[in-house]
Amino acid sequence: MTGTTLTDSLGRGGRVRLPAALRQTATMAWRSLVSVKHNPLELVDYSITPIMFVFLFTYVFGGQMAGSPEEYLQYALAGIIVQNTLFMSMYTAMSLNTDLTKGVFDRLRSLPIARSAPLFGRIVADLAKQLWAMLLMIALGVVLGFEITGGAAGFVGATLLLLTFAAAVSWTAVLIGMMAADVEKVQVFAFTFIFPLTFTSSAFAEVDTMPGWLQAWVEVNPVTQLSDAFRGLLLGTPAGAPIFWSLVWAAGITAVFMPLAMRAYRSDER
Template sequence: MTTDTGTETAATPTGKKPEDLDALVKAPDAEELAALLVARDRPARPSALTSSLTFGWRAMLKIKHVPEQLFDVTAFPIMMVLMYAYLFGGALAGSVSSYIQFLLPGVLVMSIVMITMYTGLAINTDITKGVFDRFRTLPMWRPAPMVGYLLGDVVRYLIASAVILGVGLVIGYRPRGGVLGVLAGVALLMVFSFAFSWIWTMFGLMLRSEKSVMGVSMMVIFPLTFLSNVFVDPRTMPGWLQAFVNNSPVSHVATAVRELMAGNWPGADIAWSLGWAAFFLAVFGSATMRLYNRK
């Protein structure tokens, strides 16, 4: 009786020996890898416009999946128009129909300026979740995520403008400037709001929590909007307060929008509004990108 003392390599479940499998999965050499990598054309780098529009579409998709985000551009503007028109109309102008001619352009500016702060809240939320860490690794134009947020918010501003104007027309607002005057006023407001939103992008990057962004935003927005000519003519105010109100960026925009919708051409207020927009974009836009590159 003989015993086989030799060792025999066990077969794998596939019936092949390990050395056969090693031959099948042999790693390619350097030349083969180079051929695989170099032979294929790399996809073109997206342009600044394409990248920004992509992130703008992302902001729209977030609204699609969470439609409650439209509350601040639908229910809030309606509440603002009706509340201030019926609360102050009789006392300040004798009737709602008379007061709404002065009030509605101002409330339009006030409402849009107030909802710009949600840009900073959205950015801060994405930073907290770590989404921006992924954005910074992508081969694209660096400011694209910020610009995309703002472009998406411009759509929200347009929705709010349509809602406010619709409610105003129902309760008696009649713009003497017609359709062209209304469109010019809304266009000027969109330019100003886009630039003004960069303040909140800076706060969204700078502050640690969403509550902090909300608190600081309220501290800035409420004095700017309520200490303005949105509700009343500044000539009824004390002299020291007139000096602040007449030079407020919100007052310049409100006057320009009000006059454009009335069929006039307020050149000085339009120039002031565009100048403020350029200032906000240059100062806070550059500060936002400096923070974004550092964090």
């Protein structure tokens, strides 16, 4: 970076101007996406694992849950995608924790770029990977017989809602990645909290089939709200309340965890 370019990128007090910060964030996001080719296992996680989830829930549980795999797919695909979104958010935590341990962020912070660019770049890249996995699962679902009866508007709305919620959850992932001692601790969190959260929801079974004492939690579970909203948008069924509460949950998660994550990121000395 030349002196002129560096001067143009900085505002008063040596702070990076917003346009430059956005460009730097995009560069960091691209760096994260390109790195996938050097780590084939990550590509498997983002591609093969979602496909396995769709086949598993459709053909192993479908007949028992709804009478036929095709009928169950119409209900469960939304829940499968939501569950996969939550699990993929933990990759943000794991990759961030790995970069911190290896000193990658320390090296990036020494560059004349916005301090937040590496972090926001990571989040943007992971949202792009989330989008890829979602599109892959929906495409497979269509091949297997899933019908998007909500039309193009419903599809776009469902996509935007899912990415909005994923962006909110990413701040939780950032905080976990910053606070965890190692990647193994991040994985323990994923299995300890995400599995119960998804399976005590309407992601894979209707709420009225569950015991009354459990329904009280299931009905307010954010996974229930997001699954019902995503399903309703794709199928064109009424989903106003779930959409509203999904956005409320996303806003609440962001309001709580974004400041905590940014504070942990800025105070990190590793």
